Amino acid sequence: MLRPTPKEVIAGIQRNITETLMPELKSPFAIAQAGTAIMVLAAVSEWIESFPKHNAAEIEDLKQIFDSLRPHGDSATLEAAGFREAIEGGVRAADEEPPDYNGMETAMGALAGGVATGKIVGPVAG
Amino acid sequence: MDFHRLTEYLKRRMPHATDLRVIDLVRIPGGSSRETYSFDIEWTENGERKTRPMIGRRDPLGGLLKTERRREYNVVDAMYRAGMKIPEPLFLELDPSVMDRPFFIMHRMPGRTAVGAAAAVEPEPLRHQLADEFITEMARLHKLDWRALKMEWLGAPKDLAEPARAQTMHWFDLYNQDRMNEAWPILDAAFAWLMANPVVADRIAIVHGDFRSGNFLFDDGGLITMLDWEMTHLGDPLEDLGWSSMRLWGLDNLAGGLIDRDEYIRLYERKSGAAVDRKRLFFYQVFGNAKMAVICLTGIRDLAEGRTSDATMVILLNMVLPILLEDLAVQLKLV
Numbered sequence: 001m002l003r004p005t006p007k008e009v010i011a012g013i014q015r016n017i018t019e020t021l022m023p024e025l026k027s028p029f030a031i032a033q034a035g036t037a038i039m040v041l042a043a044v045s046e047w048i049e050s051f052p053k054h055n056a057a058e059i060e061d062l063k064q065i066f067d068s069l070r071p072h073g074d075s076a077t078l079e080a081a082g083f084r085e086a087i088e089g090g091v092r093a094a095d096e097e098p099p100d101y102n103g104m105e106t107a108m109g110a111l112a113g114g115v116a117t118g119k120i121v122g123p124v125a126g
Numbered sequence: 127m128d129f130h131r132l133t134e135y136l137k138r139r140m141p142h143a144t145d146l147r148v149i150d151l152v153r154i155p156g157g158s159s160r161e162t163y164s165f166d167i168e169w170t171e172n173g174e175r176k177t178r179p180m181i182g183r184r185d186p187l188g189g190l191l192k193t194e195r196r197r198e199y200n201v202v203d204a205m206y207r208a209g210m211k212i213p214e215p216l217f218l219e220l221d222p223s224v225m226d227r228p229f230f231i232m233h234r235m236p237g238r239t240a241v242g243a244a245a246a247v248e249p250e251p252l253r254h255q256l257a258d259e260f261i262t263e264m265a266r267l268h269k270l271d272w273r274a275l276k277m278e279w280l281g282a283p284k285d286l287a288e289p290a291r292a293q294t295m296h297w298f299d300l301y302n303q304d305r306m307n308e309a310w311p312i313l314d315a316a317f318a319w320l321m322a323n324p325v326v327a328d329r330i331a332i333v334h335g336d337f338r339s340g341n342f343l344f345d346d347g348g349l350i351t352m353l354d355w356e357m358t359h360l361g362d363p364l365e366d367l368g369w370s371s372m373r374l375w376g377l378d379n380l381a382g383g384l385i386d387r388d389e390y391i392r393l394y395e396r397k398s399g400a401a402v403d404r405k406r407l408f409f410y411q412v413f414g415n416a417k418m419a420v421i422c423l424t425g426i427r428d429l430a431e432g433r434t435s436d437a438t439m440v441i442l443l444n445m446v447l448p449i450l451l452e453d454l455a456v457q458l459k460l461v
Contacts, residue, residue, distance in 0.1 A: 029153035029162075036437040043444045102309050109314025116319040116458040 062104040066094035086110035143169035179234035185227040195228040198356040237350040241340030245383030257384040259349035265397035268331040268363035289361035294320040316416040325406040327362035337366040339382035368410025
């Protein structure tokens with residue numbers, strides 16, 4: 001493992017803000033901003049570890065959804081409700097290598113809109 | 127704000143004052159859509175030494191909202207004259223050469239703010255008093271005769287169906303502008319729902335647009351003043367009630383962190399003298415979550431593209447946006 005790790009670097013910057021910078025600050029706004037920066041760095045530190053896994057799982061989930069919605073699959077209800085274009089867009093995005101996350105999410109947005117407005121009903125909506 | 131430029135500006139605006147001094151000029155947190163500064167001034171007038179606490183609000187380079195300074199100042203001025211609990215507006219300066227960007231100065235009121243969990247830790251009797259005064263103020267705003275106040279310049283809707291439609295489209299346009307080409311399926315669904323289920327107002331009123339816990343100052347004696355009038359417009363009064371009763375500003379079942387949500391709605395019914403249409407209220411609660419999510423995206427975009435260095439914007443992405451999306455998913459029955 002390469003040292004320092006990104007987490008160790010972030011922890012160092014957090015300590016720098018807490019121990020060096022904050023005692024010198026006088027303005028309430030600057031103190032609040034420094035406090036927020038520490039919180040943000042804590043979130044980023046966690047994010048660095050969890051993001052790749054989370055992102056991969058999310059892409060896999062979306063890919064599975066659109067795999068199951070290929071024409072002649074579970075998509076008949078959705079196609080009948082006028083969502084053929086969204087399904088085709090999602091399937092195309094899922095077929096790309098690597099899968100087009102944004103394309104799949106856009107198609108999901110259209111389908112979620114269909115569920116929210118009641119155009120898509122039944123088991124598929126769940 | 128620069129101390130010397132501010133002093134010189136105030137000397138020009140207060141020619142009757144001699145030996146004018148600006149004291150304790152500091153930028154303070156809060157009011158994320160504007161840079162907010164606190165200071166006092168001291169001057170001599172008619173042989174008497176006087177002091178006054180002040181707040182300066184300057185346009186930021188970037189931030190949460192893109193609203194126009196003159197409009198906000200004129201709203202504050204009109205509301206002050208109409209007797210709302212609001213700090214007295216004093217000076218508006220639109221010339222950017224004075225302090226780099228437009229700003230305005232108003233009287234500084236005492237008190238503290240609290241939202242959600244922070245409001246919920248206040249003693250119960252004070253929370254009930256604050257809820258009563260807050261809702262009283264909201265109902266009073268909604269009863270103001272905007273025609274008599276000559277506030278058509280806020281943009282009078284042409285019919286009762288326009289407020290829901292116009293507000294939805296306004297925030298949908300901002301959503302498309304500030305989403306940075308990212309897809310947000312739940313927000314797409316929310317706007318699809320809002321467009322498919324528009325509501326019709328029963329009357330047109332002055333709507334504050336950000337009437338909520340965290341936007342009023344109070345002390346142990348109760349509510350002192352309402353803040354942040356930059357999103358004020360003419361529309362459906364239930365927009366304010368829906369917005370203020372969103373889960374984001376509260377804690378568990380406490381609307382605004384103050385009192386039980388159902389009791390809160392009934393209180394508004396009593397104070398306004400009109401029954402609240404729950405379907406319309408629900409529309410504005412969905413709308414409120416979508417609107418706040420767009421405000422988050424605007425702030426995040428400004429941070430990502432370097433127009434603001436305000437670290438709070440990351441908190442919006444990390445902590446606020448997930449709450450809003452979770453609420454929308456439940457409201458729209460997506461989960």
